[in-house]
Amino acid sequence: MNFLRTGKTQDASWLDLGDESWRAVCITRDGWEVVDSPPVKFVRKPTMTALPEPCKGR
Secondary structure, eight states: EEESSSSEEEOOEEOOOOOOTOOOEEEETEEEESSSSSSSEOOOOOOOOOOOOOTTTT
């Protein structure tokens, strides 16, 4: 299954940062982290732009 900007696996939600490296944010009940190779596949529209990288503690 392909997702547009957000996706879900059994134990996590995923947010596509939309950057050239295809990184995503893994969000669980324990917190979040930026992941280089997410296990979900995202599709991107030509008009989508990259999101800023999140910062811990903000």
